[in-house]
Amino acid sequence: MKRKIVRIDEELCTGCGLCVTPCAEGAIEIVDGKAKVLREELCDGAGVCLSICPVGALSIEEREAPPFDPEAAANLAAKRARGERVACFRCGADEEGAVVLLARHRGESTWVCTRCLPVLIHG
Numbered sequence: 293m294k295r296k297i298v299r300i301d302e303e304l305c306t307g308c309g310l311c312v313t314p315c316a317e318g319a320i321e322i323v324d325g326k327a328k329v330l331r332e333e334l335c336d337g338a339g340v341c342l343s344i345c346p347v348g349a350l351s352i353e354e355r356e357a358p359p360f361d362p363e364a365a366a367n368l369a370a371k372r373a374r375g376e377r378v379a380c381f382r383c384g385a386d387e388e389g390a391v392v393l394l395a396r397h398r399g400e401s402t403w404v405c406t407r408c409l410p411v412l413i414h415g
């Protein structure tokens with residue numbers, strides 16, 4: 293099917309890895325020094341990772357790709373859609389008091405607020 297999905301410009305990519313954490317679905321990995329969308333079915337095309345890239349190597353394009361598979365992905369978005377409380381794993385802030393995003397941390401998909409996200413990315 294044709295759908296929106298992340299495109300990585302390998303000429304621009306420095307392999308810094310900053311885009312790996314913000315991809316909550318775990319679609320992006322660093323391979324041989326370059327970011328790659330290893331499992332296209334995990335990329336929902338939302339583009340959360342785009343603004344993280346310091347060299348502008350990430351963009352969204354429309355092309356042939358396997359359909360997004362929410363079951364294979366973290367499926368955390370379904371929790372929010374069901375109206376369940378989501379909270380930042382670091383500080384515990386929920387959506388009543390903060391903007392809470394999906395992110396990757398130590399290989400797991402989790403929730404993080406925008407105050408704690410820079411710590412995940414920059415340490």
Ligand code: SF4
Pocket residue numbers: 300304305306307308309310311312326327344345346347348349350
């Ligand atoms: S943030 Fe940009 S430069 Fe860094 S690994 Fe990801 S695509 Fe490559």
